[in-house]
Amino acid sequence: MDARSLRVLVVSFGGVEGARLWLEQTGCTFTMLLDPQRKIYRQFGLGSSYAKVMKFGYLLHYSEYVAVGRDFPDIPPRLLEDIYQMGGDFLLDEAGKVLLSHPSENPLDRPTVAELLKAADADGCSTSGTDTCA
Template identity: 75%
Template sequence: LNSRRTALLEARSVRVLVVSFGSVEGAQLWLEQTGCTFDILLDPQRKVYRSFGLGSSYAKVMKFGCLLQYSDYVVANIDFPDFPHRLLEDIYQLGGDFLLDSAGKVLLSHPSKSPLDRPTVEDVLQAVDSAGQSANSAYKQKL
């Protein structure tokens, strides 16, 4: 995320937490190579993954459209993190993006259909704003 988008999330009190099932060494390497500044939680037993219904899928990871997009990145000279083979654990594990409020209510649920499938920052901000509007509306109805 660029600093402007990070500032938009912070202005709405959105805290980003990256969840990974990998090793501490792999997580540190990924953080260094990507420049990610968000907090990271390691979930080696994948309890968080299972609680959000995220599984592994050879077919979704290796589908033609996904591989084609990877090739576009290579042509555009976009760098991928360079991981030693010993740190690659489950390349078929799918991720997702979830937005929870302070009470744990899910405001946005986006299980990834492929490794490249992510909601936009605008989608996240819209979910935050919609939740805020709903909360304000409910508060006004109580008055």
């Protein structure tokens, strides 16, 4: 497999205390940037959606996590911000050109690793050596 030089940046709209707690509880080691005015969120077209977040199927999915003992970050209610804020995944090159734009359609919507690697690969070839260029 070819090596990639990528930097992951987590962007959150919350405050410092909540961000620090989330990083501790999730074990996330990526750099986090706080965007309390949501300027970055707006630039990438990310809004809030009660309808998308609160659909029965997603609530059922999360309840299944609880049933099998999967832990969620335990954020005190005073630190909860906008639970309806939609996220996304974006890949930018060093010059700031957007290589992949994936605004989430729902709370579980994320691009696959293959999609991320394909976007990161300048010529669109797979890094596994088993796939061919698209």
